[in-house]
Amino acid sequence: MILAGIVIAFILKVLIYASINEHPQLYDYLITILITIIVWEGNLRIDHWMNTHYPWVSRTTQRILLHLPVALLYSTLSLYFLMLAYDTLICGFDAEHKKLMEGSLLISMLITTVILSLEIGGQLLKGWKVSLVEIEKYKTESVQAQLQNLKDQINPHFLFNNLSVLSSLVQNDQDKAVDFIQQLSKVYRYLLDNKSKELSRLEEELTFIDSYMYLLKIRFDPNIRFDMNIEKEQLQRLVPPMSLQMLIENAIKHNEISSEFPLTITVTAKDEHLEVRNNFQPRLHKEPGTNSGLKNISDRYQYFTDSTMEVIQNEKEFIVRIPLLHNL
Numbered sequence: 001m002i003l004a005g006i007v008i009a010f011i012l013k014v015l016i017y018a019s020i021n022e023h024p025q026l027y028d029y030l031i032t033i034l035i036t037i038i039v040w041e042g043n044l045r046i047d048h049w050m051n052t053h054y055p056w057v058s059r060t061t062q063r064i065l066l067h068l069p070v071a072l073l074y075s076t077l078s079l080y081f082l083m084l085a086y087d088t089l090i091c092g093f094d095a096e097h098k099k100l101m102e103g104s105l106l107i108s109m110l111i112t113t114v115i116l117s118l119e120i121g122g123q124l125l126k127g128w129k130v131s132l133v134e135i136e137k138y139k140t141e142s143v144q145a146q147l148q149n150l151k152d153q154i155n156p157h158f159l160f161n162n163l164s165v166l167s168s169l170v171q172n173d174q175d176k177a178v179d180f181i182q183q184l185s186k187v188y189r190y191l192l193d194n195k196s197k198e199l200s201r202l203e204e205e206l207t208f209i210d211s212y213m214y215l216l217k218i219r220f221d222p223n224i225r226f227d228m229n230i231e232k233e234q235l236q237r238l239v240p241p242m243s244l245q246m247l248i249e250n251a252i253k254h255n256e257i258s259s260e261f262p263l264t265i266t267v268t269a270k271d272e273h274l275e276v277r278n279n280f281q282p283r284l285h286k287e288p289g290t291n292s293g294l295k296n297i298s299d300r301y302q303y304f305t306d307s308t309m310e311v312i313q314n315e316k317e318f319i320v321r322i323p324l325l326h327n328l
Contacts, residue, residue, distance in 0.1 A: 035082045039075050039112065046071055047123075056127025067120055075112045161249070162187075165219050180218055186211040194241045199304065199325060202269060203235040205244050209267075212245050216252065223257050227266040234269040237324035240300040247276040247320050250293045255318075256281045272307070273321040280318045297322060 046067075054063040162184055169177040190208040194200055206228070213226050248265055257263045261281045268275045298309045307323035 031082075035079065038082065039078050042074055042078060043071050043116070043119075046074060047119075056124060056130075060124070060127070064120070064124070068116060071116050071120075072109075072113065075116070076109060079109065079112070162215060165215065169218070176218055180215060183211045183214045187215070191242070197241055199238040200241045201235065202230070202237050202239055202274065202324065205239055205241070206230065206235075209244055209248070212248070216248075220252075220257050220263075223259055223262045224252075225262065225264045227264065229266065230269040234274075234324060237269070237326065239274060239322065239324065240297065240304075243297050243300070243322060244274065244276070246293050246297055247322070250320075251276065251278040251318065253293075254282060255279075256283050269324065272324055273310075274324055275319060275321045277317055277319045280313065280316055294320065 050063060050067050050070075054066060056063055166177060166180055166184070169180055187208065190204075190211075194204070216224060244267065248267075251263065251265050255261075255263050255278060263281070264279055266275075266277045268277070294309070294311065301307070301309060301323060305323055305325060309323070310319075310321040312319040312321075
């Protein structure tokens with residue numbers, strides 16, 4: 001503010017008061033600095049009031065239409081009466097000083113208008129940037145919430161299936177029921193440990209799948225078979241948690257499994273994909289479901305990569321390939 005006052009005083013001296021040698025220059029600079037501080041501080045108060053009642057983000061049009069006229073009116077009145085008091089008390093208010101004051105007021109108003117325009121434009125730009133940041137933050141939080149909802153869809157369906165199996169085992173084979181509970185606890189330990197993760201290493205998923213396949217073998221053995229062909233260098237690649245389990249569960253839910261129609265599920269990890277392949281033998285009476293398994297996996301991948309899930313079906317096989325991701 002002091003620097004602005006000095007600059008304004010210098011401009012007025014050059015344009016208005018250059019021809020008046022006896023004009024008190026020290027007073028000019030001191031009074032101009034004082035007037036600048038008063039006008040500036042008043043505009044800061046106006047700006048604070050405007051921010052409270054007419055925020056840039058939510059009431060942009062009203063703010064633009066109201067801020068500049070109010071600030072200019074305050075600045076005009078302040079400049080006029082302060083300069084009038086200065087010329088009357090210090091300089092003596094005669095016809096010549098009246099003319100000089102009018103010129104000074106005009107120049108001061110032009111400078112004030114430029115400064116206010118720059119200030120309001122800068123605040124508008126700042127408010128626009130803040131709104132963009134808030135929009136992106138909202139989008140991020142929305143995406144995270146949607147992703148969490150997709151992940152939360154897994155647990156109820158998975159728990160329902162396994163409780164049905166456990167209920168049968170408790171009645172028929174208590175020893176297997178104990179083993180089943182132990183493996184089920186390992187499965188849910190994995191779920192709890194990875195609930196907040198968006199991606200998991202394939203190696204961790206396969207450890208979890210070992211326990212999950214144990215549960216399936218208790219239920220379907222000897223009518224189900226798993227072949228795992230995983231290249232070692234792929235173990236550190238990433239997949240969404242529970243995606244492999246959902247693919248295996250999808251194969252079981254939609255295919256006949258019996259001594260006449262045994263099911264073979266082959267899991268292969270190579271190149272850029274994890275592939276789950278099973279012989280295609282659709283059930284005559286399908287289990288009720290939400291039909292959201294494959295869509296759930298596909299939707300989750302959309303948050304991390306442009307690569308898409310591939311689904312291939314022919315008369316003999318049903319194949320799903322999901323991308324293996326690198327560290328993000």
